[in-house]
Amino acid sequence: MSAVGSLRELALDRGHVAAIARREVKTVTRNRGTLVLFVGFSLLLLGFTWAGGGHASGYVPTVVDLLTPVELLVPVLAFAIGYRVFVSDRERGELAVHATLPPSRSSIVLGTFFGRGVILALGVAVAALPALVFVVLSGNGTSPIYAAQRGADSPLLFARFVAVATLLGLAALAGALAVSAVARSAKSAVGLALGLWAVLAVGADVGSLAALQRGVLSVGSLPTAVAFGPGGAYRGLVFATVLDVATVEATAAITPAVGVLSLVGWTVAGLVVAAYALW
Amino acid sequence: MTDNPVVTASNVACVYGPVSALAGVSASIHPGSVTAVVGPNGGGKSTFLRTLAGVATPTSGTVAYPVTEGTHAVGYLPQSFRPREDLTVGETVRYYDSLVGDGPTPEELLDRVGLTHVADRRVGALSGGMLRLLGVAVAGVGDPDLVVLDEPTSGLDRTMTRRVFESCATLADEDCGVVVATHDLPTIESVADRALLLDRGRLQADRALPIEGTAFATAYDDAVDGETTVRSGRRTRDPAHDTGGEPV
Numbered sequence: 001m002s003a004v005g006s007l008r009e010l011a012l013d014r015g016h017v018a019a020i021a022r023r024e025v026k027t028v029t030r031n032r033g034t035l036v037l038f039v040g041f042s043l044l045l046l047g048f049t050w051a052g053g054g055h056a057s058g059y060v061p062t063v064v065d066l067l068t069p070v071e072l073l074v075p076v077l078a079f080a081i082g083y084r085v086f087v088s089d090r091e092r093g094e095l096a097v098h099a100t101l102p103p104s105r106s107s108i109v110l111g112t113f114f115g116r117g118v119i120l121a122l123g124v125a126v127a128a129l130p131a132l133v134f135v136v137l138s139g140n141g142t143s144p145i146y147a148a149q150r151g152a153d154s155p156l157l158f159a160r161f162v163a164v165a166t167l168l169g170l171a172a173l174a175g176a177l178a179v180s181a182v183a184r185s186a187k188s189a190v191g192l193a194l195g196l197w198a199v200l201a202v203g204a205d206v207g208s209l210a211a212l213q214r215g216v217l218s219v220g221s222l223p224t225a226v227a228f229g230p231g232g233a234y235r236g237l238v239f240a241t242v243l244d245v246a247t248v249e250a251t252a253a254i255t256p257a258v259g260v261l262s263l264v265g266w267t268v269a270g271l272v273v274a275a276y277a278l279w
Numbered sequence: 280m281t282d283n284p285v286v287t288a289s290n291v292a293c294v295y296g297p298v299s300a301l302a303g304v305s306a307s308i309h310p311g312s313v314t315a316v317v318g319p320n321g322g323g324k325s326t327f328l329r330t331l332a333g334v335a336t337p338t339s340g341t342v343a344y345p346v347t348e349g350t351h352a353v354g355y356l357p358q359s360f361r362p363r364e365d366l367t368v369g370e371t372v373r374y375y376d377s378l379v380g381d382g383p384t385p386e387e388l389l390d391r392v393g394l395t396h397v398a399d400r401r402v403g404a405l406s407g408g409m410l411r412l413l414g415v416a417v418a419g420v421g422d423p424d425l426v427v428l429d430e431p432t433s434g435l436d437r438t439m440t441r442r443v444f445e446s447c448a449t450l451a452d453e454d455c456g457v458v459v460a461t462h463d464l465p466t467i468e469s470v471a472d473r474a475l476l477l478d479r480g481r482l483q484a485d486r487a488l489p490i491e492g493t494a495f496a497t498a499y500d501d502a503v504d505g506e507t508t509v510r511s512g513r514r515t516r517d518p519a520h521d522t523g524g525e526p527v
Contacts, residue, residue: 019377023366030365093357096334097417100355101378279334 016103017111024115028081034119041077042127044069049131055138058153060246062135063161067238070165071231074124075172075197081116082176083193086278087183099279109275113170113177120173121166128162157242164241167263168234174270175200181274200266204229223253233262283345285310285352285424285456286331291340293326293480300326302480303340308425308456313447315467315488316460318477319502324460325358325429327477331458332427344425354418354426358433358460361410362417364403368394371402372416379421388416392446408439415446425456432463444470464499478502 028034045066049055052065089095098108132155175196183189208225211217217225226232237259284307293301301323308314308331316324329335330342332355344352362371372385389395392412397405405413411431418426428447432440440463447457448470461467464474468488476484476499483502486495 015380016378019374023363023370023374026370027363027365091359092362093360094362096329096332096357097355097360097375098378099334100332100353101375101421103378 011104011106012110013103013107016107017114020103020108020111021115021118024085024112025119028116028119034081034123037077037080038123038127041073041123042130044073045128045131046134049134055131055135058139059132059135059155059158060153060243062131063158063238063242066131066161067235070161071168071234072201074165074169075175075200075230077124078120078169078172079176079179079193079197081120082173083179083183083189084186085112085116085177086180086274087186087189090184091186095279105275105278109177109181109271109278113174113271113274116177117170117173120169124166124169125162128158128165132158153245157245160241161238164234164237164259167237167260168230171230171263171266171270172197172200174267174274176270178270178273178277181277200230202231204232208232224258227254227258227262230263230266233259233266237263283310284308285344287341287343287345288327288331289341289343291327291330291337291342293323293330293335294338299480301330301337304477304480304482305340306475306482306485308458310424310454310456311451312473313451313457313459313467313471315464315471315474316458316477317462317464317474317499318483322478322502323480324477326480328355328427328429328458328460331425352424354420354423356411356414356418356426356428356431358429360414360417362402362413364401366402367399368402368405368409368413369398371413372420375417375420382420382422388419391419391449392416393442408435408442411435411439411443412446415443415450419450419455422453423455425458426450428457428459430460430462432461432466437466440466447471476502 048066048069049062052062054061054063054065086095089098103111135158136155176193179189179192179196183192205226208217208222208229211225212219212222223232223236227236233254236254237256239253240256240259287307289305291301291304292299304323304327306314316327318324326335330337332353333342333344334355334357366374368389369385372388376382376385376388383391386395386398389398392415394409394412394416397409402410402413411433415426415428415431418428426447431443431447435443444459444467447459447467451457451470451472459467459471468474468490471488473485473487474490474495475482476486476495484495484498
């Protein structure tokens, strides 16, 4: 490919990105499977909220109950929404048609990410509403002030939790798009998606602990190292922006900036891989 | 028809591992013409069309489009084009049109292939023939100088086949160079100006249509008849046919 050709492949056109994003929104919203996914996710959140028991004590205890389930479920949701997009477009000949049209690979990937990302963000927010309502109804409208007076429990903290979960979901969606661009069949996309999910979910934690055991990392730097993985970044962000309010002293292991940078970094990395591997 | 070609393939070769899909194929496509690419399965038609469309990069040789910067050069219909089923026909054409911007309106594109009456129908509810016509409409977005259609009539009945080929003629009437891969030489003869016979990755014949004499027809029959042989219930390529063979 010539230098001019390479630059063309990187160029972003807002009109193209918007058109592609609109098509993704239409495609996803007209698929009944999407509705089933989000309803299932919502019911699971509600179930974990009820089973955890924290709902009677307020929003922050509920976030503690949902911390791990959401870390597992939101990436699954994102993968389900994104892992087949480009594989299917390739099988249907649509990628080949796009290759002859003006939009660059970057525009196609970004438009797809924005379109599906909007649906994911809205879906996660709406799916979390029943759990939120359940907490409101269970707490009899009380708003406890924690002993240390570091802050009051509030629905805003729950909203922050949902926002952090959405950031995790967007990072996973970018990974799913990368998988979809790299895979050459739906079957291999499933395998790659499962492998990547396992790496993202536990790989960074296990790697950091192994490094600690071998003396490569100090105990003090462990939280930051764990935050290099998307799961660790998500947990760190939830502690720093939601759970910190319920502690006597500031205990957040990482600063919000580190967590956000990690998740944004994973998102950008996924999109770059997808754009590179698209055709 | 002008003398300046919309695409010129020079000595194009495509090699995938041990397989030589194309070997030294040269051809020029002129505006306002319909060129049929015929030959047996596995003869190199799709690979040749993919290189003309710019979707595949030749291992050696060049494919040149003498167009000014910024114009939309190529419209392409792959062999298996199935747009997203949950969108309507109109939405699909409008989407592709929005990526290019210039040229005929989505309504004109649908009218050109006779799909205006199903504009609000879901793509998933279209027949195979209508799906191929939708592909021809999409290939025409942006008024490209060259339209490359890979077996647009595969699996279609005679009526639908004629409709697709008439759409090709309409595109050519609008000064577009059209390249069509097909197995249906007798039907495309009525709209095509020229036929290229590809077999074993080589250009075996290049003739103006209608063809006078029997050389092309004989070469075509030889190529297609020798394509397969039935062995133990499985269709396999005849190894005896894979060697030798000079251009007609």
